[in-house]
Amino acid sequence: MHRSFCLVRKERLELSRLAALEPKSSASTNSATLAQGPEALHPENYSILRRPGLPAATPGRHNARMPRLTALLRRPLPLCLLLGALALLAALNGLAAGPLDLGGADILGSLGLGPAPDPSAAATILQLRLPRVVLGLTVGAALAVSGAAMQGVFRNPLADPGLVGVSSGAALAAVAVIVLGAPLGLAGAPPLIGRWLLPLASFAGAALTTGLVARLSRVEGATQPAQMLLVGLAVNAISGAAIGLLAHVASGSALRALTFWMYGSLGRVGWPEIAATAPAVLLAVLLMPLRGRELNALLLGEAEAAHLGVDVERLKRGLVLLVLLAVGGAVALTGIIAFVGLIVPQLIRLWAGPDHRLLLPASALLGGALLTAADTAARTVAAPLELPIGVLTALIGGPFFIALLLRLRGRGEAW
Amino acid sequence: MKPGMALRADRLRCEAEGRLLLDGVSLELVPGEVHAVLGRNGAGKSTLLRALSGELRPQAGTVQLNGRALAAWTPRQRARQRAVLPQAESLRFGFSVEQVVALGRYACPQHRPEQERDIVLAALRAAGVETLAGRRYPSLSGGERARVQFARVMAQVWEPLPQAEPELGGHARYLLLDEPTASLDLAHQHGCLLQARRFAGAGVGVLAVLHDPNLALRYADRVSVLENGRLTGQGPVREVLTQELLQRTYGLPIELLHTGGEALPVVVAHPREPSLRPPTG
Numbered sequence: 001m002h003r004s005f006c007l008v009r010k011e012r013l014e015l016s017r018l019a020a021l022e023p024k025s026s027a028s029t030n031s032a033t034l035a036q037g038p039e040a041l042h043p044e045n046y047s048i049l050r051r052p053g054l055p056a057a058t059p060g061r062h063n064a065r066m067p068r069l070t071a072l073l074r075r076p077l078p079l080c081l082l083l084g085a086l087a088l089l090a091a092l093n094g095l096a097a098g099p100l101d102l103g104g105a106d107i108l109g110s111l112g113l114g115p116a117p118d119p120s121a122a123a124t125i126l127q128l129r130l131p132r133v134v135l136g137l138t139v140g141a142a143l144a145v146s147g148a149a150m151q152g153v154f155r156n157p158l159a160d161p162g163l164v165g166v167s168s169g170a171a172l173a174a175v176a177v178i179v180l181g182a183p184l185g186l187a188g189a190p191p192l193i194g195r196w197l198l199p200l201a202s203f204a205g206a207a208l209t210t211g212l213v214a215r216l217s218r219v220e221g222a223t224q225p226a227q228m229l230l231v232g233l234a235v236n237a238i239s240g241a242a243i244g245l246l247a248h249v250a251s252g253s254a255l256r257a258l259t260f261w262m263y264g265s266l267g268r269v270g271w272p273e274i275a276a277t278a279p280a281v282l283l284a285v286l287l288m289p290l291r292g293r294e295l296n297a298l299l300l301g302e303a304e305a306a307h308l309g310v311d312v313e314r315l316k317r318g319l320v321l322l323v324l325l326a327v328g329g330a331v332a333l334t335g336i337i338a339f340v341g342l343i344v345p346q347l348i349r350l351w352a353g354p355d356h357r358l359l360l361p362a363s364a365l366l367g368g369a370l371l372t373a374a375d376t377a378a379r380t381v382a383a384p385l386e387l388p389i390g391v392l393t394a395l396i397g398g399p400f401f402i403a404l405l406l407r408l409r410g411r412g413e414a415w
Numbered sequence: 416m417k418p419g420m421a422l423r424a425d426r427l428r429c430e431a432e433g434r435l436l437l438d439g440v441s442l443e444l445v446p447g448e449v450h451a452v453l454g455r456n457g458a459g460k461s462t463l464l465r466a467l468s469g470e471l472r473p474q475a476g477t478v479q480l481n482g483r484a485l486a487a488w489t490p491r492q493r494a495r496q497r498a499v500l501p502q503a504e505s506l507r508f509g510f511s512v513e514q515v516v517a518l519g520r521y522a523c524p525q526h527r528p529e530q531e532r533d534i535v536l537a538a539l540r541a542a543g544v545e546t547l548a549g550r551r552y553p554s555l556s557g558g559e560r561a562r563v564q565f566a567r568v569m570a571q572v573w574e575p576l577p578q579a580e581p582e583l584g585g586h587a588r589y590l591l592l593d594e595p596t597a598s599l600d601l602a603h604q605h606g607c608l609l610q611a612r613r614f615a616g617a618g619v620g621v622l623a624v625l626h627d628p629n630l631a632l633r634y635a636d637r638v639s640v641l642e643n644g645r646l647t648g649q650g651p652v653r654e655v656l657t658q659e660l661l662q663r664t665y666g667l668p669i670e671l672l673h674t675g676g677e678a679l680p681v682v683v684a685h686p687r688e689p690s691l692r693p694p695t696g
Contacts, residue, residue, distance in 0.1 A: 155507075297521050299508045303470050304501060308571065309494025309522030354508040 074351065076358045083365035087137060090372040094133040097376050099383060100124050131274060132266045132379075136372030138274075139266070139334050140344075142281045142326035144367025145288050147341025148348075148359050149319050152295035154228060157349070157404075160342035161327040164228055165209045165235030167338075170331035171261045172239040173205025174198050178261075179246045179254045199277045203328035209235050210324055264335040264390030266375045273333065281329035284322040285364055291319060292357035299354065337390045339397025340367055346404055419482040420587040421445050422467060422497065422620060427476035429462050429644075436462040437473065438644045444620040446587035449611055451631035451652065452624045454641035455665060460624045461502060463641065464593050467622065468499045481586045494522035497589035498571035502597065502624075504564050506552055512563050513539070513548045519570035524577055534573050541610050542566035543603065557598045565595060565607060572619060590614055592623040596630060608634040628656055628682045640664055656682075 072078050095107045102121055108114040110125040143161065150159040161167050177197055213235055217228035247258055260268050294315050297305040306312050330337075344367045348359050371389075374396075378387040422444040429437040437459045444450050444467070452460045465471040467478055469485045478485045480496060488496070498519070506515065516535045525531060539545045542562045547555065552563065572588040590611065596604040604627075611621045612634055625631050631638055631652055638655050640648040642664055648655040661669045661682060668687065671680035 155505075157508075293521065296510075296514075297518050299506060299510070300515075300518060301501070301505050304499075304504075306470065306490060307468060307494065307497075307499040307501075308518065309491040311490050349509070353514075354510055355514065 074353075076362075079352060079358065080361055080365060083362055083369065087365050087369035087372070090369040090376070091133045091137060094136065094372050094376045095125055095129050097380050098124070098129060127270070131270055132375055133372055134274060134278070135266045135269070135333060136375045137368035138278050138281055138285070139330040139337065140340060140367040140369070140371025141285045141364035142330040142367075143337060143340040143371070144344035144363040145285050145360055146323040146326045146330075148345035148356070148363040149288050149291070149295070149323055150341070151345055152298060152356055152359075153316055153319050155299055155301070156228075157346060158229060158342070160339075161323060162336065162338050162341060163236075164213050164232035165239065166206050166213075166323070166327050167331050167336045168236045168239035168243075169209025169212075170202035170206040170328050171336050172242050173201040173208075174332060174335075175243050175246050175258050175261050176205075177201045178257050179250045196276060199273075199329060199332035202332040203324065206324050206328035206331065209239070210320060214320070260388075261331075261335040262390070263388035264337040264393075265386075266334055266371075266389060267379070267386065268335075269333055277329045277332055281326050281333075284326035284329070288319065288322050288326070289357070289360035289364070291315060292355070292360050295319075295356040295360075296354075335390065337371070338394045339401065340371060340393055343397050343400055343404075344370060421479075421481070422589050422622075423479045424463070424467055425477045425479070427463070427466050427473045427478070429459075429466060429471060429473045435644050437466065440476075440639075440641070440644070440646055442467070442639055442649070444589060444622050446589075446618050446620045447615055448636040449608075449615045449621045449623065449634055451635035451638045452622065452641065453626075453628060453631055453638060453656075453664065458641040459644040460641055461593055462644075463639075464499075464591050464622065464624055468497065468591050469493060470499075480589075491522045494571065495524075495576055496572075496586055497591060498568035500564060500568045500590070500592045500595055502593040504560055506560075509551045509553055511548070512544065512550050512552055512555070515552050515563055516566045516570050519567035521571075523571065523574070535570055538566040538570035538573060539563075541569055541613075543606055558600060558603065561595070561598045562603065562607070565592075565610075568592075569610070569614070572614075575618070587618065587620060589620040589622070592621065594624050594626065596625065596627070604630060628661060632656060632679050632682070 073082060092104075092107065096102055096104070100121070102125065105114060106117040106121045107125060109117040110122040110130075116122065147160050150161060150164070151157050153159070181197070213228060213231050216231045219227055243258070243262065247255060250258055257268075294305070294310050297308045297310045298312065298315065300308070302312050305315075327341075345359060345363045348362045348366060352358055352362065371393075374392055375389050378389045378392045381387065424440065424442045427437045427440045428435070440459070440463055442450070442463070452463060454460050462471065466473050469478070480488060480493065485493065510518075513535055516538055517531070519538070520531060520534065526534075536545065536548065539548055542565045544559060544562045544566060547559060547563065552560065555563065568590060572590060575588065576586050592611065595607050595611070599607060608623070608630055611623060615621050615636075623635070625635075635652045637650060638648070638652040639646060640655065640660060647664065648660050658669055658671050661671075665684070668685040670683045670685060672683055673680050
């Protein structure tokens, strides 16, 4: 089914196998109705629509001209395999790169796949680099697949958890916990704060801002995308101001932690925090692609999707919940990382089209690969200095976003 | 066809922002017939179609699909029995034309991929857009998009429901078309309604909101005429569409001409405004 939907394949085009043009009739055709109709009803008359000079249906001709390899790589399975290999490559590169030069044998050995390397190499890989790689893959996948899902739900390629205020709401809640946690007496149990309070707070913050934005962007019962972006802008500004206010009253150590939330980093949390939050994020990442077919129908419009048999309200509620889980968790782990959710799905759409059954898993894989690679770059290009990864993604993503807008402008379409 | 198979609206009343959109409108769409809905802009035609499709919940009155309240069917069951062509499309994502039509098969029992594809291509041919199958939807003209959307709704109710499902077994299908001819050229207007007739011939009940009484006369079995949310005429199209009713509905002097050899009269309007008259000698 996947194949037939996504790909126009030339060999399938034999018109001889076409079903008869007539819609299939039920057992009791009402021939009386037909008989009393006007004479123009004769089926031959419809041939006015089949202009004689034109060739038969040639849906495959665009693809036929493409070189074979690119055509192959637009297909779901090969593309996902390629992106999976890319993610694996980014992960291995992330494990190998750094001040301590480590090779393939050290990596395999540390992961228990070969003879044990010397303890310092193993510690570097298992305690310093592997957590970052796991974070990069998980958070990158979460942000990208959430972006793709939000763009589908809002039927707008500019929707992004960051732009509509979800990330900033999560960050505000987390910052509030960091800054106000000690005065309120929550500092008594540091592990608890680190592991559960922060993720829960950022989930709550994400839920609150999403609810707010969704509610304020409804005009006459329907979500208006333009309105949503404006409301998201305002919510971002308000959260930013509140974070600034908190920064003003924060102590020195809280201020450092706070900076991390604003610009993102994959190096702040270790295994305990990852173990507490990443499973929920991964679950959301795995569940979202199951809604691909419904999201495709939703792109036609909410009323149209309902006519096609999609339970639209349930679909939207479920997806927003999954996005909250993924983005709330991602922000709790790494802070705000801009533009991944916006740009990764666009790249996939430009390459392989808007079919969500491919778009969602492919975005997850590419998002994981890109964020892992970006993190490796962020900590190696200016070593021993580490660039904040949010700064890096915004530096690359901002211009890219402008290019997308310019491209959108002239075409009146959204990929 | 079992008795009771129909899409039936009973005394619908719809309001929005204090305005009465529909007032006591009843309508029965029977499998195998084409039912036209006529009326001026804002008369409530689209509201009636939206209420019949379940998109709009009427303040009073009921809609029954094949003898059961519309809301009692699940969205998927409803989708297998009726397809709806909305007045405007808003798809801006770059699906191929073939993919758009395949979206129509969302709720249908899925066949093998080859068969699904055959149905999609046959629906494309039925709408006269088979040459566009590989094109990107956003690059099409307005009329081409309208025909692709028409192909999509035809694909949705292309086949009779399988008898294997006792709950839906043998239930009749319906096509609800909101101004299907609005952006089509003359040839495609007729092509579209011919296709609607064919579906009716195959046992599908077709409801079409139309603006051209000539198309209604030629292709519809029955007609409902709306004025300010109320029915002013309903019944067999040749009996209902009289000169008097058309004049009252459209507020124009109207003449029914019988041209040479044609059994059907042609509806011609004569606007009163002198500047709109053709120059006479």
